[in-house]
Amino acid sequence: MTKAVLGIIGGSGLYDLPGLEDAEWRSVKSPWGTPSDQLRFGRIGTTPIVFLPRHGRGHRLSPSGIDYRANIDALKRAGVTDLVSVSAVGSLKQELYPGDFVLVDQFIDKTHARASSFFENGCVAHVSMAHPVAPLLVEVIRHAAEAEEIGHHVGGTYVAMEGPQFSSAAESHLHRSWGADVIGMTNMPEAKLAREAEIAYATVAMVTDYDCWHPGHAAVTVDQVIAVLRDNADKAQRLVSRLARDFPADHPPCPIGSDRALDHAILTAPSARDPALLAKLDAVAGRVLGG
Numbered sequence: 001m002t003k004a005v006l007g008i009i010g011g012s013g014l015y016d017l018p019g020l021e022d023a024e025w026r027s028v029k030s031p032w033g034t035p036s037d038q039l040r041f042g043r044i045g046t047t048p049i050v051f052l053p054r055h056g057r058g059h060r061l062s063p064s065g066i067d068y069r070a071n072i073d074a075l076k077r078a079g080v081t082d083l084v085s086v087s088a089v090g091s092l093k094q095e096l097y098p099g100d101f102v103l104v105d106q107f108i109d110k111t112h113a114r115a116s117s118f119f120e121n122g123c124v125a126h127v128s129m130a131h132p133v134a135p136l137l138v139e140v141i142r143h144a145a146e147a148e149e150i151g152h153h154v155g156g157t158y159v160a161m162e163g164p165q166f167s168s169a170a171e172s173h174l175h176r177s178w179g180a181d182v183i184g185m186t187n188m189p190e191a192k193l194a195r196e197a198e199i200a201y202a203t204v205a206m207v208t209d210y211d212c213w214h215p216g217h218a219a220v221t222v223d224q225v226i227a228v229l230r231d232n233a234d235k236a237q238r239l240v241s242r243l244a245r246d247f248p249a250d251h252p253p254c255p256i257g258s259d260r261a262l263d264h265a266i267l268t269a270p271s272a273r274d275p276a277l278l279a280k281l282d283a284v285a286g287r288v289l290g291g
């Protein structure tokens with residue numbers, strides 16, 4: 001059993017966590033770059049919490065400009081074992097209405113302009129992304145949503161697009177033809193990097209719009225996204241607070257191995273590893289690299 005530290009990445013509209021006790025913004029340095037902001041350390045009940053606003057306070061960072069490696073590395077250095085992303089998404093299905101919450105369990109990664117791995121020349125590793133979302137974490141979120149009587153859908157596929165422009169209608173129809181449920185711009189490579197860092201990851205996707213495929217709805221605009229987020233801020237807040245309050249202090253092993261993803265992943269022979277890269281991997285891969 002490991003002691004749990006709950007990380008929350010706040011997406012669009014979520015730049016702080018009211019209700020966090022003993023809260024303090026603290027800078028955490030990362031050898032991978034500059035995290036989106038300082039981390040907000042605190043607790044809710046007895047659960048230690050580390051919060052990070054993904055786009056920075058004031059929404060300074062575009063989805064392509066976020067240093068996802070620095071964010072995940074900093075959260076790992078802060079001791080985070082479980083990470084919940086709270087994200088605005090467009091709906092690709094009639095039955096997923098603006099205001100609904102979707103606990104996604106799969107991703108399709110269409111991003112192409114972001115560093116997407118900690119493992120580079122000099123230390124090559126291949127982790128499994130077959131099951132990108134940690135089932136025990138989803139269960140705790142599901143219980144929290146039920147306890148707060150917040151309507152939610154369990155399961156769904158999130159398409160991660162590069163952005164920052166929204167999709168064309170042809171792209172939106174293509175994503176629907178893939179059977180995907182929701183679309184956003186940020187959960188990849190975040191989920192891949194969390195897996196490499198052996199952090200359990202799950203997403204609360206908050207539907208804000210019907211993207212641009214729906215004949216009965218105008219194409220998505222930022223104003224619309226913000227209006228829906230504002231209307232649902234209280235629900236999101238209640239969900240996170242309940243999740244944190246009820247979060248189990250001890251941590252059984254993840255059934256899909258999120259917490260030991262590197263056990264058989266590193267291919268580069270010890271003698272061929274690049275010492276400079278190994279030094280940067282101290283937090284992410286310290287468990288298997290030692291030192």
Ligand SMILES: CSC[C@H]1O[C@H](OP(=O)(O)O)[C@H](O)[C@@H]1O
Nearest residue numbers: 011012063087088184185186225
């Ligand atoms: C403001 S709409 C587009 C923006 O919102 C989502 O961000 P996040 O996942 O951080 O909530 C979407 O991915 C885009 O970055």
Ligand SMILES: Nc1ncnc2[nH]cnc12
Nearest residue numbers: 088089090183184185211
């Ligand atoms: N329709 C959409 N496409 C991409 N990202 C989004 N975030 C919120 N709505 C979105």
